[in-house]
Amino acid sequence: MNSKIAVAVGLAAVLAAMLTSISTPTPAFAANVAVEITPGSSSKTTDAFSPNPVNAKVGDTVTWTNKDSQPHTITSGSGTNATPDGKFNSSPPPNMSPLIVSQGTFSVKFNATGDYPYYCELHPNMLGTVKVGDGGGPTETKVTATLGGNSYDITYNSTTSKATEATIQSGQSVTVNFDKAGQVELTLPKTMISGVNSIKAGNQELLQGNPTVNADGSSTVKFTLPEGSTAVVIKGATVIPEFPVIAAAILGASIAAIIGYTRLARNGEGFFGRA
Numbered sequence: 001m002n003s004k005i006a007v008a009v010g011l012a013a014v015l016a017a018m019l020t021s022i023s024t025p026t027p028a029f030a031a032n033v034a035v036e037i038t039p040g041s042s043s044k045t046t047d048a049f050s051p052n053p054v055n056a057k058v059g060d061t062v063t064w065t066n067k068d069s070q071p072h073t074i075t076s077g078s079g080t081n082a083t084p085d086g087k088f089n090s091s092p093p094p095n096m097s098p099l100i101v102s103q104g105t106f107s108v109k110f111n112a113t114g115d116y117p118y119y120c121e122l123h124p125n126m127l128g129t130v131k132v133g134d135g136g137g138p139t140e141t142k143v144t145a146t147l148g149g150n151s152y153d154i155t156y157n158s159t160t161s162k163a164t165e166a167t168i169q170s171g172q173s174v175t176v177n178f179d180k181a182g183q184v185e186l187t188l189p190k191t192m193i194s195g196v197n198s199i200k201a202g203n204q205e206l207l208q209g210n211p212t213v214n215a216d217g218s219s220t221v222k223f224t225l226p227e228g229s230t231a232v233v234i235k236g237a238t239v240i241p242e243f244p245v246i247a248a249a250i251l252g253a254s255i256a257a258i259i260g261y262t263r264l265a266r267n268g269e270g271f272f273g274r275a
Helices: 001-021 243-266
Strands: 032-037 054-057 063-066 076-077 083-089 105-109 114-119 128-135 140-147 149-158 163-169 174-180 182-188 195-201 219-225 231-238
Touching: 032 054, 032 182, 083 114, 083 163, 140 163, 140 243, 149 163, 174 182, 219 231
Parallel strands: 032 063, 054 128
Antiparallel strands: 063 105, 076 083, 076 114, 114 128, 140 149, 149 182, 163 174, 174 231, 182 219, 195 231
């Protein structure tokens, strides 16, 4: 008798664990700070890079993307005197090879706090600074979407844009609103959406390549919200349905089954006849 009741209690515990896993999101985040070498930068100074200065924190990776038509370098040191300090250089001497060609990228991971001035050796008038702090850096925070009483945290990272609201269209998509255009990185929990396959601002597709799937199943996506746009619609292979409705149905059926099983156990019977 006692063993049968113990089985019923065990079933209830398993059910509780299942419901907890459904309703608890576990976001993840990987910091990567994006900087653009702007169009026409060879004739610019401190506006040759955007954002400038760029804020990061220890452990962050800063990635420059050349949006200009001309090649450039990212060389740490004083552009005023065209003097490199050897901390990082996309195109080291003696041949300054390779150069960062149009649409090319260069990345540096920063492991210590401080200010890191840099310039382009081909165009020393182009001046930039990376500011690395212990707890500063790019905006790394979250915006929360709710559905049926459950909350889902979307982690975002941007040096330009702030996420102001997130909503879920059950079984269809997730919409995230921003205060302005800019470069954004989002991490979306698996419990909310998985298999991300589209990110649109209006009719413009922003998703390039496949999203990063993290160890916990969450998806990290990077995109640039174009000027004039303040919202993106994200679609995936699965978007949460009304979990509370499903959970309530499962819970009701399971409770009824447990009660029935307990009554049978008290009468010395099992689901398949007398024990």
